Amino acid sequence: MKDTPIILIGFMGSGKSSIGKQLAKQLQCDSLDTDALIVAKTGKSITALFETEGEARFRALETEVLGELSASSKKSFVLSTGGGIVLSEQNRTILKSLGTVIWLNASPEVLFERARRQPHRPLLEVEYPRRTFDQLLAKRLSLYQETCNLEIDTTQLSYSKTVKAILDLT
Ligand code: S3P
Secondary structure, X not given: OOOOOEEEEOOOOOOHHHHHHHHHHHHOOEEEEHHHHHHHHHOOOHHHHHHHHHHHHHHHHHHHHHHHHHHOOOOOEEEEOOOOHHHOHHHHHHHHHHOEEEEEEOOHHHHHHHHHHOXXXXXXXXXXXXXHHHHHHHHHHHHHHXXXXXXXXXXXXXXXXXXXXXXXXX
């Protein structure tokens, strides 16, 4: 692979983790994931972290793992990120400096359907998940936009077609 890491950003349900793994396999490089790095660092699941230490602590951990990656000499990897990573200005700056940032976008309907299929998303474990989903999405769209180098609309794309699109574009 080239010496520039590829970073996948996007809302819950955009397929960042699965696509990141497939892409890294094609590029024969490491597949990293900020949620997984946080779980490895703390020994706690994301759900447990939200419950016992709160969202603010989770956000601080996102900044910590990004800082560690940025300070490391690692240059060949695909990084999938949690959907809220762009909320912090510091994270947005680090992401842009780390490599090529790709925003995996899709229609809200498709994102919601995909996000719902997997449990363990503490932010959606609420009484009216679709309403919360729409509110979070509205707040974040411009942040994904300002952070990315490239946007891919995956509404009509399978994961493997998305991987191909990324390979064609980078
Ligand atoms: C979050 C998204 C999750 C995870 C955490 C918070 C968010 O990752 O980081 O539950 O704020 O959107 P995915 O985007 O992989 O679901």
